[in-house]
Amino acid sequence: MIAGRAGALKNTLNPMEFWFLVLLRWLHVGAAVIAIGGTAMLRCILIPALQGRPEQDEILSRVRTIFKRWIHISIAVLLGTGFYNYLAVAGPRLAEAGDQMKPYHPVMGLKILLSLALFGIALMLLAPVPSFHARRKTWLAVNLGLAAVITLLGAYLRRLW
Helix, strand or coil, X not given: CHHHHHHHHHHXXXXXXXXXXXXXXXXXXXXXXXXXXXXXXXXXXXXXXXCXXXXXXXXXXXXXXXXXXXXXXXXXXXXXXXXXXXXXHHHHHHHHHHHHHCCHHHHXXXXXXXXXXXXXXXHHHHCCCHHHHHCHHHHHHHHHHHHXXXXXXXXXXXXXX
């Protein structure tokens, strides 16, 4: 049944639409990989390696400056591709799908809310906010937990198709 739905969906798109949607999914997943991977590297590798070293604050400040660009780009790509997929792709398909897609909207709503929380924490960590930097390891761990839940919700939503 799942393969049948996926095959039917592919058959309703012309090749240009199909590859455009593949590109959007690749951009969306790629942006998430960069953001989650960078956060994991900071929390699990870089911060523990620098702990107690006199140059820790200087290095983390330089890393933050570079990482900020990547996170801003990732957030922009995730928001752009995510909202396009939700409004232009999922919306029309949900209208046709009927009862089998009832869980979609609540799960997507939760995914969006958790994503906004994750983005807010990430932006606060990248801004010069001393209270966030004092608990950097905790906030990075919170964001990794949020990222894991958001990824799980995305996988669940993808399987609904």
